[in-house]
Amino acid sequence: MSDSPFLEIVELADGDIILQSADDESGEPLVRIRFAPEIVEHLRGASFDIAREMIDKAIQDNRLWGDEGEEDLSNTRVLH
Secondary structure (H helix, E strand, O other), rough: OOOOOOEEEEOOOOOOOOEEOOOOOOOOEEEEEOHHEEEEEHHHOOOOHHHHHHHHHHHHOOOOOOOOOOOOHHOOOOOO
C-alpha cells in the first residue's frame, strides 16, 4: 500500500467502485465493490453512495488497516 494519506473512491466505466491511494499508479485498487447487475437497477443510481458508506463503515469499525492483528471473523455480522 502507498504511504499516501489520501484515498479516493472511484466509479469505473464497468460500474465497479474502487478505493485507491490518490497517488498510486500501480492500477491495483485497495478495495473493489461490485454490485450484481440485477440489484443495480433497484439502487436507482445510488450504488456509488452505498459503496462509499460501506467503505466508510469498514474504516470506522477499524476493519481496514487496523492496528491490531486480524480480527476473529467467526462472529461475522450480516445486515439485511
